[in-house]
Amino acid sequence: MRQRFEGTDNYVATEDLKVAVNAAIALERPLLIKGEPGTGKTVLAYEIAKALGSDLITWHVKSTTKATMGLYEYDAVTRLRDSQLGDERVKDIKNYIKKGKLWEAFEHQGGRPVLLIDEIDKADIEFPNDLLQELDRMEFYVYETNETIKAEIRPIVIITSNNEKELPDAFLRRCFFHYIRFPDAETMQEIVDVHYPGIKNKLVAEALRIFYDMRKVPGLKKKPSTSELLDWLKLLMVEDIDADSLAEKDPTKLIPPLHGALLKNEQDVHLFERLAFLARREGAARPGQ
Numbered sequence: 370m371r372q373r374f375e376g377t378d379n380y381v382a383t384e385d386l387k388v389a390v391n392a393a394i395a396l397e398r399p400l401l402i403k404g405e406p407g408t409g410k411t412v413l414a415y416e417i418a419k420a421l422g423s424d425l426i427t428w429h430v431k432s433t434t435k436a437t438m439g440l441y442e443y444d445a446v447t448r449l450r451d452s453q454l455g456d457e458r459v460k461d462i463k464n465y466i467k468k469g470k471l472w473e474a475f476e477h478q479g480g481r482p483v484l485l486i487d488e489i490d491k492a493d494i495e496f497p498n499d500l501l502q503e504l505d506r507m508e509f510y511v512y513e514t515n516e517t518i519k520a521e522i523r524p525i526v527i528i529t530s531n532n533e534k535e536l537p538d539a540f541l542r543r544c545f546f547h548y549i550r551f552p553d554a555e556t557m558q559e560i561v562d563v564h565y566p567g568i569k570n571k572l573v574a575e576a577l578r579i580f581y582d583m584r585k586v587p588g589l590k591k592k593p594s595t596s597e598l599l600d601w602l603k604l605l606m607v608e609d610i611d612a613d614s615l616a617e618k619d620p621t622k623l624i625p626p627l628h629g630a631l632l633k634n635e636q637d638v639h640l641f642e643r644l645a646f647l648a649r650r651e652g653a654a655r656p657g658q
Contacts, residue, residue: 372394372525373391374391374417375420377419378563379416379564380409380412380413380416381552381556381563382413383550383556385547386547389545389546389547390413390417390547393544393545394525397523398526398543398545399504399527399543399544399545400526400528400545400546400547401528401530401541402527402529402530402548402549403532403546403548404548405592406531407595407596407597408549408594408595409596410549411487411529413527413529413549414483414485414487414529415485417483417525417527421481423481423525424479424480424483425482425483425485426470426473426474426477426482426484426485426524427470427485427487428470428484428485428486428487430486430488430489430492430496431491431492432493435492435499436495436499436500437469439471439472439486439500439503440469440503440509440511440518441467441469441472441511442466443462443465443467443513445465447465448465462514463514466511466514470484471484471500471509472509472518474520474524475507475519475524476518476520477522477524480522481522481523481525482522483524483525483527484524484525484526484527485527485528485529486528488529488530488531489529489530489536490530490532490533490534490536491533494534497537498539498540501539501540501543504526504543551584551595557577557580557595561577561598561599564599565602565603565606568606569611569612571612572602572611572612573602574612575615576602576612576615579615579625580593580598580601583625586644589637591632591633591634591637597630598631601625601627604627604630608626608627624638624645
């Protein structure tokens with residue numbers, strides 16, 4: 370029976386996202402997911418694995434990550450040191466080969482695993498090209514042991530990108546692509562309901578109004594994301610801040626309470642402080658008109 374992803378109880382998947390996931394599974398191609406930070410790209414891989422009853426193998430890419438690390442790493446330095454010490458382990462070179470995440474996924478036993486290659490755009494520009502053949506053929510060669518590692522079952526490959534770098538065309542051709550659009554208010558309400566069932570509707574409505582108004586402010590360096598909205602709502606509940614307090618129209622309180630959950634750099638805080646100052650000055654000028 371063909372595997373299909375229909376979302377989970379903890380993850381609100383839009384119809385177009387479900388179509389993209391299932392298309393990538395059917396085509397047996399990597400699914401390249403892009404979108405704003407905080408829109409659930411990484412979490413998606415976890416939820417796909419949960420929904421399909423598959424094991425998840427994660428490879429979190431850093432700026433120093435090389436594509437070969439996903440295949441294997443040969444520790445020649447340790448082998449040389451052990452040979453100088455007369456260690457018997459040096460007779461078998463396999464003792465000095467560390468399997469990478471692709472090797473782990475290719476050899477996985479017990480069903481089709483989900484392989485997450487997270488934030489591929491953090492690595493060097495050559496990183497995606499260096500994985501083309503391995504992801505296409507689902508095999509690679511180990512020179513030190515003269516063996517070919519081949520996947521018996523193609524893993525479901527999920528690749529995320531924050532658009533920090535353009536990915537090569539040759540790499541893009543081998544992927545099924547989906548951009549996670551920022552959720553509209555209705556979808557966001559569903560997401561909030563999943564995470565905080567029973568939360569007061571009035572509080573959510575006012576919080577969402579403020580949240581989307583903040584995202585529209587021109588000049589904002591980092592727009593608050595879905596994950597930051599959820600953190601903010603949690604703090605509002607912990608501090609027992611109600612909808613009426615949020616809705617207060619006092620221009621001196623233009624920055625919402627507990628804004629540190631939403632605004633993540635000093636430029637954006639200063640921007641809102643300037644807007645509050647201008648609102649106060651405009652309010653002060655009116656009585657004398």
